[in-house]
Structures are given as C-alpha cells and as structure tokens.
Amino acid sequence: MANGTWILGDLFTKDYGHAGSIKNLWDLRWQFPCRRGMYPFHDGKYEDFEPIFDHLIANSINNPYSDAYTNAFLPTAQCLGKQAEDAETKDKEKAKALYLRANAVYRLARFPYIGTLLKERVFEEQKEAYLRGAKLWDIPITETVIAHKHAANGDGAQIPLYIRKPAGTGPFPVLLITGLDGHRPDNTERTDEFLKRGWASVICDIPGTTVDCPANRRDPLAPDRLFSSILDWVKEREDFNEGNLVAWGLSAGGYYAIRLAHTHRESLRGVVGHGAGTHHYIGREWLSQISKHEYPFGLERAYVSKYGYTSFEEMMERCQDEFSLVGAKGAGVAVVGEGLPSCRMLLVNGMLDGCMPVEDSMLLAEYGSKKEMRFVRGRAHMGYPEANGIVYPWLEGVMGRG
Numbered sequence: 001m002a003n004g005t006w007i008l009g010d011l012f013t014k015d016y017g018h019a020g021s022i023k024n025l026w027d028l029r030w031q032f033p034c035r036r037g038m039y040p041f042h043d044g045k046y047e048d049f050e051p052i053f054d055h056l057i058a059n060s061i062n063n064p065y066s067d068a069y070t071n072a073f074l075p076t077a078q079c080l081g082k083q084a085e086d087a088e089t090k091d092k093e094k095a096k097a098l099y100l101r102a103n104a105v106y107r108l109a110r111f112p113y114i115g116t117l118l119k120e121r122v123f124e125e126q127k128e129a130y131l132r133g134a135k136l137w138d139i140p141i142t143e144t145v146i147a148h149k150h151a152a153n154g155d156g157a158q159i160p161l162y163i164r165k166p167a168g169t170g171p172f173p174v175l176l177i178t179g180l181d182g183h184r185p186d187n188t189e190r191t192d193e194f195l196k197r198g199w200a201s202v203i204c205d206i207p208g209t210t211v212d213c214p215a216n217r218r219d220p221l222a223p224d225r226l227f228s229s230i231l232d233w234v235k236e237r238e239d240f241n242e243g244n245l246v247a248w249g250l251s252a253g254g255y256y257a258i259r260l261a262h263t264h265r266e267s268l269r270g271v272v273g274h275g276a277g278t279h280h281y282i283g284r285e286w287l288s289q290i291s292k293h294e295y296p297f298g299l300e301r302a303y304v305s306k307y308g309y310t311s312f313e314e315m316m317e318r319c320q321d322e323f324s325l326v327g328a329k330g331a332g333v334a335v336v337g338e339g340l341p342s343c344r345m346l347l348v349n350g351m352l353d354g355c356m357p358v359e360d361s362m363l364l365a366e367y368g369s370k371k372e373m374r375f376v377r378g379r380a381h382m383g384y385p386e387a388n389g390i391v392y393p394w395l396e397g398v399m400g401r402g
Helices: 022-035 046-058 067-087 092-109 117-134 188-196 222-236 252-263 300-307 312-323 359-366 387-399
Strands: 142-147 158-164 172-177 199-204 246-250 270-274 344-350 372-376
Touching: 022 046, 046 067, 046 092, 067 092, 067 117, 092 117, 117 142, 142 222, 158 188, 158 222, 172 188, 172 222, 172 252, 188 199, 199 222, 222 252, 246 252, 246 387, 252 270, 270 387, 300 312, 344 359, 344 387, 359 372, 372 387
Parallel strands: 172 199, 172 246, 246 270, 270 344, 344 372
Antiparallel strands: 142 158, 158 199
C-alpha cells in the first residue's frame, strides 16, 4: 500500500508457520478441515488422507511439486476408483460416494498447481473418475467441448466445459469460473445448490492453470476472447435462458469475473467476485510476503507458471503493469481503472485474506459503476464459512429462484 499499511496489520509480515513443512501444514492447518470434509478436502474422507499424510511426514516429503508427494496419493485414489467401478452394478450409492472420495484424493495429488508431467496425468485421471461417477447421479455433470470461435494470438481451438442442468427447458445458467487450484471437477456442492434453485451450471477453467483452458496465459486480453466464445455458445442453446445469466468467479477466478463484468456487461445480470484479486495481489509488496500467509504452499511457482514468466522476480517486476485491472499499462487491460461501467456486481471476501488482499475488492468502489460489497470480519481467504450464505441470497435476488 502507498503508506505501507494493510488491513491485515501485523499479519502481513507474520509467518503462519507451515511453509516448507508438511508436518506443520497437517498439524496446524489441514487436519481440522480434513476431519470436517472442508476445502480442499471436500467430498473426501479423513480415513483416506490420514495414512497419506503420515507417510509424507515420516519421509519428510515437503515439496508438493515433487513426484514423491504426488505419488503418495495415487495408490489411494486409484484404489477408491477401482472400488467404485466394482460397485457400479451392485450398489450405485456406494459407487457414487467412492468416486467422490477418489476425486478428492486426486485433487490433493495434483495440488497446488498442475506444474509437472505427473500432475498433468493425475488431472486426467481425476477428470475420468469424476465424470464416471457423475454419470451415476440423477442429474449428471457432462463435459461439452466447444469451438473457441474468437481464438487469436496463440489461443487454442477448443474450450472444454462442464455442464449440469435441471430437467426440462429454460433453466437459468450460472457461469462458474474456477480458481488457481480448484478446477472443473471440484464444484459438486455448488452445482447441487444451483439445481435446488432451478439453475444450470457452466463451469470453465481460467487461463494458465490447466492444460484444458485454451486462453493464451501471456495475453491479458485472452480472457475476453475466451468468454466471448462461451457466451456466444450459451446464447445459441435453447435450453438456457440467456437473459438471466450470472457469473461467479472463485479466488483467482474472481479476477476474470470482475473483468467479465466490464467487458461483457450487456450479457450478464450480475457477477460475483469472490476472494478476487484485481491490482495489489500481483504487486511486488504483496507478492514479497505471500509465502508466509495462509495458503498451504508457496504461491511463487504456481504464479510464475500461471502468468507465463520465467522467474518470480520477473513476475514481481512486470505482472502488475501487464495484468492489473486498475493500473495495467497495456491498451484495454485496466477495465476498472479506465472507469468502464459494469453489470451489477457483488464483492465478497474475508477481511484477513492473505492470498488476495481485501483491499483489491474495496478498490473497485472508487471506479465506474456502483458496487455491492460484503466482507467478513476475522475470516481469511474467501470469507468462509459465512461467504456462501452471502452469495446465494444475492444470486437469488438477481436471478429469481427459477
């Protein structure tokens, strides 16, 4: 910040104590959510993860990008998948639960970023297990691969999407924009909640995170082309109500949701920027401290790969000037700072977010159209557990219950 003061206060420079130690991470931060099936262990079981972390701790496997880390999860994930496959014709409910448990273990195996060849393979296995299990649901998730009609400047030709929609015609679509470590197979609970409200789900990955997203990670304007292709496809479908479309961007996906709210405002009823970064999160001052905060592993390698830089130092030097929605220097990038109007927008986060500073959401109040904001005191990244109780009523008010 200009005066060196952050809302985090002393927590900005405080070391949370788990960096570089899988034992500290498990004991101090991950064992609690794992017991309760909370992020990033949602859909999983503690009994699946405890022996894996015992192995990691006993063997001092602290680097999440090492094959030794990833391989520690694979036997359990594959065994659960095989048990699920065997149960498909005998006990469908058991098979569904086992596939979700396998999905959760695969997720942790490729955590925090798909940055190795082994993690790429694991992501493919995760998607295969997840979609196989989803076929057993009363209302399945299916994959649809659409043409990237607006591809340019190094973009790929196809966009894989996950679709889930109620029976009948005319559901309201929700475009769910995933984050840095949460991808398309990681949103079962949200799609369940959408179905209860009569909404369809269209889920996409963000640039630079998976091998599936075709957007050129080095081009700050690539997401505009990506969403133009997705929204064109939505409008062509008779089973979607294109006049009642919202987007919900999660964590790193919040950046893209906010951008979308400005660049495609006429196509959207509303946008939620949830735990979003806009400007400070890719500035040198903030980046210099992120390895100390609540994120389970250092974000340096993931960020460098996501944005396509050669080193963390290069990223700290250039990323804000190239990608900030407020102060980027490239033409058409700083859609917030340039004062572009937006569709209706809700910004939600925890006041003590050490991944994406809450200041990045507050900053939007100074520009363009009026914004709606709700920040949760005493909560970290995303503002959980209260955050969803803020978002769903807002979405209902924007869209109607269906």
